[in-house]
Amino acid sequence: MALVYAFDFPHDASPRALGELLGGKGANLAEMTSVLRLPVPPGFTITTDACREYLASGWPSGLDGAVAEHVERLEVALGKRLGDAGDPLLVSVRSGAKFSMPGMMDTVLNLGLNDRSVEGLATQTGDERFALDSYRRLVSMYGRIVLGVPADHFDLQLDEVKARVGASDDGQLTADALADIVQAHLRAVEAFTGEPFPQDPATQLRGAIEAVFRSWLAPRAVRYRRREQIPDDLGTAVNVQAMVFGNRGDDSGTGVAFTRDPSTGEPEPYGDFLVNAQGEDVVAGTRNTLPLAAMAERFPSQHAQLLEIFDRLERHYRDMLDTEFTIEQGTLWMLQVRVGKRTGAAALRIAVDLTTDPRLRLSPREAILRVRPEHLDQVLHPHLQRTRATPLGTGVPASPGAAVGCAYFDPDRAADAADRGERVVLVRPETSPEDVHGMIAAEGILTSRGGMASHAAVVARGWGKPAVCGAESLTVGPDSFTTADGTVVHEGDTISIDGSTGVIYLGEVGLVETEPPPELEVVLGWADELRAGRLGVRANADTPDDAARARAFGAEGIGLCRTEHMFLGERLPVVRRMILADTPDEEAAALAELLEVQRADFVALLEAMDGLPVTVRLLDPPLHEFLPSVDELLVQQARGLLPPEGEALLAAASRWREQNPMLGTRGVRLGIVKAGLYRMQVRALVEAALVRRDAGGDPKVEVMIPLVSTLAELELTRQWVLDEVVQVAGERAAELGVLVGTMIETPRAALRAGELAQVAEFFSFGTNDLTQMTFGFSRDDVAPVLERYLEEGLLTVDPFASIDEPGVGELVRTGVERGRLTRPDLKTGVCGEHGGDPRSIAFFESIGIDYVSCSPFRVPGARLAAAQAVVARAEP
Ligand code: PEP
Ligand code: MG
Numbered sequence: 001m002a003l004v005y006a007f008d009f010p011h012d013a014s015p016r017a018l019g020e021l022l023g024g025k026g027a028n029l030a031e032m033t034s035v036l037r038l039p040v041p042p043g044f045t046i047t048t049d050a051c052r053e054y055l056a057s058g059w060p061s062g063l064d065g066a067v068a069e070h071v072e073r074l075e076v077a078l079g080k081r082l083g084d085a086g087d088p089l090l091v092s093v094r095s096g097a098k099f100s101m102p103g104m105m106d107t108v109l110n111l112g113l114n115d116r117s118v119e120g121l122a123t124q125t126g127d128e129r130f131a132l133d134s135y136r137r138l139v140s141m142y143g144r145i146v147l148g149v150p151a152d153h154f155d156l157q158l159d160e161v162k163a164r165v166g167a168s169d170d171g172q173l174t175a176d177a178l179a180d181i182v183q184a185h186l187r188a189v190e191a192f193t194g195e196p197f198p199q200d201p202a203t204q205l206r207g208a209i210e211a212v213f214r215s216w217l218a219p220r221a222v223r224y225r226r227r228e229q230i231p232d233d234l235g236t237a238v239n240v241q242a243m244v245f246g247n248r249g250d251d252s253g254t255g256v257a258f259t260r261d262p263s264t265g266e267p268e269p270y271g272d273f274l275v276n277a278q279g280e281d282v283v284a285g286t287r288n289t290l291p292l293a294a295m296a297e298r299f300p301s302q303h304a305q306l307l308e309i310f311d312r313l314e315r316h317y318r319d320m321l322d323t324e325f326t327i328e329q330g331t332l333w334m335l336q337v338r339v340g341k342r343t344g345a346a347a348l349r350i351a352v353d354l355t356t357d358p359r360l361r362l363s364p365r366e367a368i369l370r371v372r373p374e375h376l377d378q379v380l381h382p383h384l385q386r387t388r389a390t391p392l393g394t395g396v397p398a399s400p401g402a403a404v405g406c407a408y409f410d411p412d413r414a415a416d417a418a419d420r421g422e423r424v425v426l427v428r429p430e431t432s433p434e435d436v437h438g439m440i441a442a443e444g445i446l447t448s449r450g451g452m453a454s455h456a457a458v459v460a461r462g463w464g465k466p467a468v469c470g471a472e473s474l475t476v477g478p479d480s481f482t483t484a485d486g487t488v489v490h491e492g493d494t495i496s497i498d499g500s501t502g503v504i505y506l507g508e509v510g511l512v513e514t515e516p517p518p519e520l521e522v523v524l525g526w527a528d529e530l531r532a533g534r535l536g537v538r539a540n541a542d543t544p545d546d547a548a549r550a551r552a553f554g555a556e557g558i559g560l561c562r563t564e565h566m567f568l569g570e571r572l573p574v575v576r577r578m579i580l581a582d583t584p585d586e587e588a589a590a591l592a593e594l595l596e597v598q599r600a601d602f603v604a605l606l607e608a609m610d611g612l613p614v615t616v617r618l619l620d621p622p623l624h625e626f627l628p629s630v631d632e633l634l635v636q637q638a639r640g641l642l643p644p645e646g647e648a649l650l651a652a653a654s655r656w657r658e659q660n661p662m663l664g665t666r667g668v669r670l671g672i673v674k675a676g677l678y679r680m681q682v683r684a685l686v687e688a689a690l691v692r693r694d695a696g697g698d699p700k701v702e703v704m705i706p707l708v709s710t711l712a713e714l715e716l717t718r719q720w721v722l723d724e725v726v727q728v729a730g731e732r733a734a735e736l737g738v739l740v741g742t743m744i745e746t747p748r749a750a751l752r753a754g755e756l757a758q759v760a761e762f763f764s765f766g767t768n769d770l771t772q773m774t775f776g777f778s779r780d781d782v783a784p785v786l787e788r789y790l791e792e793g794l795l796t797v798d799p800f801a802s803i804d805e806p807g808v809g810e811l812v813r814t815g816v817e818r819g820r821l822t823r824p825d826l827k828t829g830v831c832g833e834h835g836g837d838p839r840s841i842a843f844f845e846s847i848g849i850d851y852v853s854c855s856p857f858r859v860p861g862a863r864l865a866a867a868q869a870v871v872a873r874a875e876p
Contacts, residue, residue, distance in 0.1 A: 559853020
């Protein structure tokens with residue numbers, strides 16, 4: 001197994017498909033070098049295999065040899081040697097995992113410089129300043145990243161010398177000043193580590209490679225992976241590449257550019273550019289950048305060459321790309337390419353545009369793969385209401401959507417405030433990966449520095465979080481910011497930001513729903529065609545309003561109407577009376593009351609979903625959600641404040657109190673204990689269906705029995721349903737075509753699916769309860785345990801959010817297979833939270849589920865994810 005591949009290695013497959021082995025960056029560098037033959041500085045990639053081996057059992061044997069061999073090859077190709085006192089080769093060492101983790105892991109530049117080679121570099125370039133500047137960057141970067149010297153040691157030294165010589169920015173430092181800084185940095189390293197800065201380039205290289213491997217485990221990288229659900233066991237590749245310099249004078253520069261506008265999707269290249277700077281300066285957002293168009297004026301031929309490269313890249317990748325490039329003394333070099341992150345609106349526009357672009361002509365199948373379900377969330381996000389208020393300032397509209405919250409200036413305090421339930425806007429001069437936990441906790445992000453490609457902008461866009469970046473008129477301090485006119489906004493003050501326009505306001509501005517772009521319907525239309533007949537999408541909706549919204553979002557029916565949700569709020573006492581009834585008369589009276597309200601609700605629900613199936617689940621109230629709190633009643637009693645009827649309530653509530661309500665008298669168990677309840681509900685439903693038929697409607701009713709474990713439970717309750725249908729509808733029963741099915745929520749039900757299917761006409765997998773019971777994790781109490789498990793990497797994803805394929809998923813698969821053996825035309829759906837989760841949807845598609853059902857807002861994303869699953873499986 002090779003541990004290292006040169007960028008020009010002739011792989012059997014297209015290298016861009018080798019992201020798992022080479023990391024995304026390495027794979028694309030190889031693609032640009034070996035397939036597209038673009039101008040890429042030569043280099044090599046140390047594989048993720050090597051990283052995994054390192055993380056498991058230390059430095060891989062054979063790696064030193066392989067690296068040395070590749071360094072030598074590089075030296076021969078370039079005619080320069082690492083550490084050479086005459087004309088030294090310098091390399092960069094960068095991480096690059098399979099999935100992009102912007103800025104999460106470490107990079108060391110200018111490696112190969114030492115006390116001798118810095119002189120060689122000065123002689124070769126005729127630029128002593130440049131050589132010393134490169135060396136001081138190496139010592140501080142290497143010191144910080146590889147040797148763990150705190151960054152402020154170096155920053156303070158830099159500031160000290162700048163103050164002494166009266167330089168306001170780094171560019172004004174003379175060679176002498178830079179030489180002083182180098183010496184100070186070298187002393188800082190020695191003082192902190194007890195060892196001199198390593199002069200041997202091979203030692204430097206090994207240290208840097210090891211630091212990149214280790215950075216995979218850095219807390220910020222781990223946090224990012226949790227957020228993005230990136231598995232912990234992938235490891236990162238390491239790219240070692242000959243350095244090119246964008247800071248070699250005014251004929252040099254560096255930039256980050258997208259082949260199309262990543263914010264709007266407009267088919268025009270978009271990016272940031274800096275003259276006489278290194279790439280990190282653009283990404284860090286520490287210097288204010290020029291738009292790409294300005295490059296056309298300064299560097300016309302390189303600009304034209306870049307556009308030509310963009311054209312080739314788009315034709316080749318058939319997508320919008322994100323690139324990094326450098327011009328070194330007039331020569332253009334490509335340093336990176338990857339499929340570009342984009343906003344939801346841009347994703348939709350690009351997907352549609354690429355189908356009509358004569359160079360590409362994407363098919364709808366390809367086009368839907370250019371949009372992610374999260375993108376749809378973004379275009380369905382709110383924005384700020386119009387307001388007459390004077391803005392506090394404006395910045396770059398870096399990530400669309402609007403946010404209102406209290407300003408917090410520190411990521412820890414922001415995260416704490418969010419934990420306390422506050423809505424938070426994180427305000428920083430700029431962000432770095434160290435801030436990620438605060439960014440996650442925030443509703444929105446505001447920075448005073450940096451452009452579209454800055455860390456804050458890239459990360460926020462990827463997450464669909466509103467962000468305003470580079471609001472230069474704000475002076476951001478440690479716990480307040482000051483606007484141009486002197487207004488001071490303190491920590492905790494409410495601000496509103498609009499990431500689509502870049503405007504910032506003091507105080508709370510109302511949020512309004514957005515108008516999705518016209519491309520949304522086009523893309524969803526394609527998605528619907530592609531998944532037709534394979535995977536349906538329904539909604540979990542309990543009220544007529546929800547049902548109408550779900551239908552507007554494209555739901556093809558209701559997969560779960562939780563009837564107990566019809567009894568929240570002011571109707572709660574009715575259910576409570578029914579549960580707590582002491583005598584048959586009391587119970588009958590409460591049921592009669594329920595019947596009335598249920599019938600009216602069902603009529604409206606069936607009307608909203610006319611012509612589409614509506615699965616009504618018979619009552620499944622975990623009792624603790626519906627009963628008064630025994631503890632509170634006891635307190636009232638102790639204080640002598642309990643009214644006479646309260647005594648009865650307390651007695652009844654105590655009788656029904658359960659230790660494990662989620663495993664208690666719920667679902668079919670309550671139905672059996674409270675005989676009469678299910679009959680009443682079916683009566684209300686059938687009466688409602690008849691009302692709808694009489695009104696010329698087309699109600700399609702499916703009755704579902706929850707939390708079943710045994711055939712006997714299902715047979716008994718199903719018979720009640722059938723009896724009631726006949727009793728209420730008489731001869732019209734057949735006309736209604738009511739189906740009766742069951743939820744599969746207990747492991748036993750999944751295992752005994754074969755016999756349940758003897759009487760169930762459909763199965764709906766309640767994967768929330770099925771997850772709870774399969775893991776034995778209490779849905780209500782597991783949060784702190786899960787948090788810990790996720791932190792420790794004992795679980796990679798929250799199994800309540802994304803289906804646990806090997807365990808819970810296996811039960812679903814078993815249930816489907818066994819059920820279909822008995823009843824080949826058994827309809828199967830999933831109505832747990834997983835029904836709206838794209839990953840889980842792909843799994844459900846693969847095991848032959850007929851439909852998923854999720855909350856109305858997730859329906860568009862589910863339609864897309866379902867189509868993507870169908871397409872991906874047809875052509876992996
Ligand atoms: C489920 O358990 O997955 C389900 C949909 O039911 P509920 O969440 O109402 O228990
Ligand atoms: Mg359930």
